[in-house]
Amino acid sequence: MMKLAIYGVSRAGKDYLINNVIAYLQQTTQLTAIHIQGSKTLNEIAQDMFQKPFKSLEESSKKILREKFTEIVDEKNSEYDLVLVDGHYSFIDGDSYKVVFTEQDENVYDHFFYLDTPSEMIVEFSRKSKGDRKNLDITEGQVRNWKEFEKNELDKICNYHHKELVILDEDTKSSVQFIYYWLDSYSSKLCSQTFANKFYTEYQELLEKPTQIILIDCDKTVSINDGTYDFCEKLGIRKEKLKSVFRNDRYTSYQFFKVWNMYKKQSPIKVEESANQALDNIYLSQNVFEYLRCQKDSVVIGVTSGVFDIWTLVNDKYKIFDVLLGNTSKPELEYLVTPYFKKAIAQRLRDKGKHVVAIGDSMIDIPMLEIANQGYLVAHEKLNKAVESYIARVGCTNIDQLFDVEVSYNLKRCCELEEA
Structure with missing residues (x-):
């Protein structure tokens, strides 16, 4: 039994996606699913109870109806394997946003997904809409900002509840496959906390x-x-295709699931050849290599969102890590190594009383760096623009930069601001 909410701005295509999920489950599985339409259901209840x-x-009446809505979701959850709800976090109101997400929404769902349809498509859908015609003059820039606001706010909420906000895209077929995989395999393969516990148990002696x-x-x-x-490149997967999966710095379980689907279609021989070619082209950072060699009393765990096959070969050759994920x-x-996965590993080690030092270079690493006792950014040749934007947005952080190099982030540490 699972209650799954799919959020997104108006005209993102939430209904279309959910209808395709239900059709897929009906055609290919024995699983049952129901779509509870958020706005439509609230209006139906409002007419029944208040004739308005x-x-x-x-607002007091709306609160009553929202509580009633969550009761309906819980009731249907006992009848179906999957309850899907299309939700709104906010509505655009000039240059600001009217948030309609409530405490009831926060607590009723097991998982939160966000349908991040390209802004230009949403504008087109808004112009051509034949139903409730809203946002007819909305621009791509306004849609982009609206989505960023919603994703940032929902991500904070999900983090508070130790959940991952999964970002979907306009690739409906792939999104449907992923939702089915999530429903079927979440507990066994996609729950980062479960894997972190399993990992610690497996390597407890070390x-x-x-x-x-x-x-x-x-x-x-x-x-x-x-x-x-x-x-x-060796596998025939174009760099542009890989970048398009992660565009706009989206690094959730869904994106890594899509990449895994690209890889698993390849023959084992081709994968081995490609990994060996990548090994030949790997250029190790001498600074990092020397830093790790000096940490003689520490266990070093490599946690890569890249390709395990490559880094296994690197480790066989250079003996860098005690454990590699x-x-x-x-x-x-x-498992899938996502930012949330990295954070879960760091959190589990801290919960066990370990002093955790985390080192990374990108947005994939930021949650791990923030939760560690000491988090360090590395910038070898140039700064990561998404990381720069993150630092500017949060204002202060307890992350430091490792090594005194020519390119440096403008890091304002929280502890320094507190002392000031």
């Missing part, structure tokens, strides 16, 4: 001895370059 449209009611654990990203952290691109290209999936 929902939006015309006083992890209990040292007081300090180093968690370190691989591509563009341990190495100057990103071996994933060489790997994909990474995304597989094999047909069977054990």
